[in-house]
Amino acid sequence: MGSRVEHPAGGYKKIFETCQELAEPIEAQVTGHIPRWLTGSLLRVGPGLFEVGDQPFHHLFDGQALIHKFDFKNSKVTYYRKFVRTDAYVRAMTENRVVITEFGTAAYPDPCRNIFSRFFTYFQSIEITDNCLVNIYPIGEDFYACTETNYITKINPETLETLKKVDLCRYLSVNGVTAHPHVDKDGAVYNIGNCFGKNMSLAYNVVKIPPLQKDKSDPIEKSKVVVQFPSSERFKPSYIHSFGITENYFVFVETPVKINLLKFLSAWAVRGTNYMDCFESNETMGTWFHLASRNPAEYKDYKFRTSAFNLFHHINCYEDQDFIVVDLCTWKGFDFLYNYLYLANLRNNWEEVKKSANLAPQPEVRRYILPLKVDQVSSYSYFTFQPLLMYKEEKKKVISDTYTSPQTAQGKNLISLPYTTATAVLRRDGTIWLEPEVLFSSPRQAFEFPQINYSRSCGKDYTYAYGLGLNHFIPDRICKLNVKTKETWVWQEPDSYPSEPLFVQTPGGLEEDDGILLTIVVSPGAAQKPGYLLILNARDLSEIGRAEVEVTFPVTFHGIYKP
Numbered sequence: 001m002g003s004r005v006e007h008p009a010g011g012y013k014k015i016f017e018t019c020q021e022l023a024e025p026i027e028a029q030v031t032g033h034i035p036r037w038l039t040g041s042l043l044r045v046g047p048g049l050f051e052v053g054d055q056p057f058h059h060l061f062d063g064q065a066l067i068h069k070f071d072f073k074n075s076k077v078t079y080y081r082k083f084v085r086t087d088a089y090v091r092a093m094t095e096n097r098v099v100i101t102e103f104g105t106a107a108y109p110d111p112c113r114n115i116f117s118r119f120f121t122y123f124q125s126i127e128i129t130d131n132c133l134v135n136i137y138p139i140g141e142d143f144y145a146c147t148e149t150n151y152i153t154k155i156n157p158e159t160l161e162t163l164k165k166v167d168l169c170r171y172l173s174v175n176g177v178t179a180h181p182h183v184d185k186d187g188a189v190y191n192i193g194n195c196f197g198k199n200m201s202l203a204y205n206v207v208k209i210p211p212l213q214k215d216k217s218d219p220i221e222k223s224k225v226v227v228q229f230p231s232s233e234r235f236k237p238s239y240i241h242s243f244g245i246t247e248n249y250f251v252f253v254e255t256p257v258k259i260n261l262l263k264f265l266s267a268w269a270v271r272g273t274n275y276m277d278c279f280e281s282n283e284t285m286g287t288w289f290h291l292a293s294r295n296p297a298e299y300k301d302y303k304f305r306t307s308a309f310n311l312f313h314h315i316n317c318y319e320d321q322d323f324i325v326v327d328l329c330t331w332k333g334f335d336f337l338y339n340y341l342y343l344a345n346l347r348n349n350w351e352e353v354k355k356s357a358n359l360a361p362q363p364e365v366r367r368y369i370l371p372l373k374v375d376q377v378s379s380y381s382y383f384t385f386q387p388l389l390m391y392k393e394e395k396k397k398v399i400s401d402t403y404t405s406p407q408t409a410q411g412k413n414l415i416s417l418p419y420t421t422a423t424a425v426l427r428r429d430g431t432i433w434l435e436p437e438v439l440f441s442s443p444r445q446a447f448e449f450p451q452i453n454y455s456r457s458c459g460k461d462y463t464y465a466y467g468l469g470l471n472h473f474i475p476d477r478i479c480k481l482n483v484k485t486k487e488t489w490v491w492q493e494p495d496s497y498p499s500e501p502l503f504v505q506t507p508g509g510l511e512e513d514d515g516i517l518l519t520i521v522v523s524p525g526a527a528q529k530p531g532y533l534l535i536l537n538a539r540d541l542s543e544i545g546r547a548e549v550e551v552t553f554p555v556t557f558h559g560i561y562k563p
């Protein structure tokens with residue numbers, strides 16, 4: 001699955017270019033075939049406008065949200081796209097400048113206003129962005145586009161019109177939530193977000209938006225916090241991009257990528273800095289795993305620790321006997337990966353792109369296993385927990401802190417599942433040190449933007465994960481990974497740049513991988529049309545069909561298939 005493909009022509013630069021929205025849907029030219037049962041829409045979102053007037057956006061996560069839609073009906077395919085009319089977009093268009101600060105681009109006060117009015121604007125409270133470029137998810141019968149702040153934007157999934165902006169802070173005690181909620185079979189939506197409470201008390205809140213109400217009222221109005229995870233540091237919550245859920249547990253991985261709240265609340269408002277300026281790495285804490293039970297919703301005070309990594313995407317988690325299996329797309333080390341995702345880096349020539357990726361954290365798909373039965377040992381282990389300071393020398397410390405005794409499980413591997421090499425070792429200070437089993441690793445070749453057969457396998461034992469292959473950050477292949485055998489499959493074509501593959505199950509399909517993958521591909525080479533929707537057989541990644549259009553697509557992050 002590790003790609004050896006090179007991109008000297010730099011065709012990937014196309015996916016970081018501004019495009020126009022469409023006045024109406026365009027019909028695509030189909031080759032191969034479109035399964036007759038595929039009747040629905042593929043909705044995806046990403047940045048579509050990378051500059052306003054003469055002001056460029058600097059970071060991959062700054063461009064203004066553009067929604068893409070492929071409709072499938074009677075084996076015909078149409079394509080449509082529209083910018084979301086967020087406040088960030090509408091005000092930028094109106095004033096022809098960046099008005100709301102984005103992730104890596106600060107907005108400056110209107111130069112036309114006089115010096116006194118500009119001075120006061122500097123001290124106004126921070127205007128949080130509603131630029132919903134990351135994902136789309138259902139709540140009740142509605143669809144929302146989102147970023148990771150407290151604002152989500154309701155859209156019409158047919159016309160792509162923007163319907164309303166919702167401030168989650170009005171209903172929930174959170175400052176933002178992830179763009180990766182879990183949606184239960186009954187339609188309940190679970191998510192997690194930072195909560196900066198009274199007296200600067202910090203926590204991570206798991207929230208639940210209930211399913212569609214009998215009286216058809218808006219489920220968001222009935223949303224509530226179900227459980228809280230504590231923060232490892234008083235003023236510095238960790239950045240969270242996704243979380244895990246099993247039948248009975250929530251899994252939260254607290255990484256060393258920290259948001260410095262003091263910087264966020266003070267410096268930014270005064271000096272016109274941006275979100276990226278508020279991040280820092282904790283070089284000593286490593287990574288902490290947390291668990292909470294779902295019913296009753298209760299935090300479980302295990303102290304699972306491992307070495308430092310960045311985490312954006314959980315693949316899946318499940319319970320097996322007295323263990324929780326947690327599969328993750330990790331990036332090794334505490335250096336924040338987003339530091340390497342400035343557009344200037346990604347738009348560089350291929351040799352430069354490779355140089356920069358060589359300096360960044362390296363990707364690895366890992367399986368961690370959390371033992372649930374550690375009570376009998378913790379009762380007589382020395383359990384006054386102190387933050388560990390010596391993670392740099394972790395291996396040495398594991399040896400000196402642990403000892404094997406006939407009465408306790410200290411120093412022994414607590415994992416007894418026969419199929420894994422992952423370990424969990426109880427240490428004298430009461431922490432449980434985890435070492436992963438590596439499911440996939442290849443230098444600077446990431447298996448990212450993971451997907452599974454979600455309706456069948458989320459939170460359950462499973463076999464297959466699908467993902468986008470990143471070659472020095474450039475998306476150039478679609479991958480499938482058997483998480484049990486580590487067997488891999490790849491779809492790849494020269495000078496072609498695909499997106500996250502969404503799995504759609506074949507109606508009545510019996511096997512976990514009975515289905516198709518939908519991905520949108522940019523192919524700027526002259527010999528073909530510049531963009532297409534690609535349908536792959538999820539069994540072996542062979543091509544079933546493609547629907548080509550005369551336009552390219554800027555990068556998209558996530559999306560959904562709406563049957």
Ligand SMILES: CCCCCCCCCCCCCCCC(=O)OC/C=C(C)/C=C/C=C(C)/C=C/C1=C(C)CCCC1(C)C
Nearest residue numbers: 061103134147148149175176259275312448473475556557
């Ligand atoms: C698809 C191909 C991509 C090509 C290159 C990609 C390389 C990618 C490497 C893999 C990892 C990818 C992770 C993708 C993550 C993603 O989609 O991130 C988008 C995240 C965004 C836009 C986050 C916005 C967060 C904000 C604005 C947070 C704001 C806040 C704070 C920082 C502190 C206070 C609270 C608040 C306001 C929520």
Ligand SMILES: [Fe+2]
Nearest residue numbers: 241312313558
């Ligand atoms: Fe994501």
